[in-house]
Amino acid sequence: MxxxxxxxxxxxxxxxxxxxxxxxxxxxxxYGSATSLDNIKQQFTGAETNINLPGNTAGGSPLSHNGAANPSHDDVASIPPSHDSAGDILPPHDDAARPPYNTPVPEDYYTGAHPSPVGRKANAVFVMLARNGDLENAVASIKQMEDRFNKKFKYPYVFLNEQPFSEQFKARITTITDSPVEFGLIPHDHWFQPDWIDETRASAARAEMQKNNVIYGGSLPYRNMCRYNSGFFYRHELLKPFKYYWRIEPDVKFFCDLDDPFLIMEDQNKMYGFTISLPEYPATIPTLWNTVREFVVANPDLVSPDNAMDFLSDDGGETYNRCHFWSNFEIANLDLWRGESYSKFFDFLDEKGGFYYERWGDAPVHSIGAALFARKDQIHFFGDIGYRHEPFQHCPQGEAHKKGKCWCDPEQNFDREWYSCLNKYDALFTKS
The missing domain is CATH 1.20.5 (Single alpha-helices involved in coiled-coils or other helix-helix interfaces)
Structure with missing residues (x-):
């Protein structure tokens, strides 16, 4: 037939x-992380080991049947959204329990009690890790940043590379901005796999991940990059004069006109800012949470009393729900990474070798560090910054979209996809 x-x-x-x-x-x-069968399965079943961590606000027992800690698709999708006057999505709670980003910045923020942004700037810098071969994509990202924001403010740029930048790269970048630009060489010991790593073990791990089609599972340079972003970029000589940074990646999009987010960080004492959050790919971090728990149990005094553990864990720290801030976009206070807590944390992780024996990414490492060592109210969701890194984007909603003259489609917005972790961030401030 x-x-x-x-x-x-x-x-x-x-x-x-x-x-x-x-x-x-x-x-x-x-994309592979968010749509993998392992990810979907763990959304229903939960996984990992069982132990309480100090400094959290939740109880130590699992929150659902069969030990499952993560919400199901229906649990996430059933959150009834509402909107404030700016068009931002709000959970169904009273005004006193709203996430901080739902309180709009006053209209006179820059023109009333404070000087104009032209006359007042934060001690801040843009940072891009790039290679000479990334030139066209780097130019595209910087040109958008200049057009949508920085031509008004003229914050400086720092470009970092493990090899010297070509004269062509330098010329093309400096042509599209009037801001100061510096090009830095990454120290050899900060970038390459350290000698104390067992290469036989590490190469076997890469081969196994590649065999299992783990994204970048067979790549040593990718591991070098993750380790560098996790624990070394902020130590570079060119960044030492600055307090705040905005990480920019080649080939990203910025959709909206902006006021100065660095001043929001400074004036509201924020330590870490993000636009997109989602679960990490589980095959890359099988022992990361065990290592985190080991560190915290040994160093409970380093954990912030009002931390964001509930963003990371649905059962008070027993297991990791794999939520992380997508670190290809981040605006942060460099003191967070330079401080005693994160410095000891990174050194502890590094000594375990998981950046090479597994494939620990800088996104979960930064996210866990920010969640544990800053107060939860010092982590900020930049709802007004339209941003895309393939395949996901955050597009501002309502009045924020109009005010920013955003050119993204507001219907194409990752915030309330069922595998977005924004609801867990919101819950930090809306739990009774």
């Missing part, structure tokens, strides 16, 4: 969709 023409088209469409899914899964780590 032959297949009818309409049914044949259905099969063709399904084949195309499945092919696109697998292409993204194998070429984009975060």
């Amino acid at each position: 032959s297949v009818s023409t309409p049914l044949r088209y259905v099969f063709v469409a399904l084949a195309v969709l499945i092919s696109l899914h697998y292409l993204l899964s194998f070429t984009n780590e975060t």
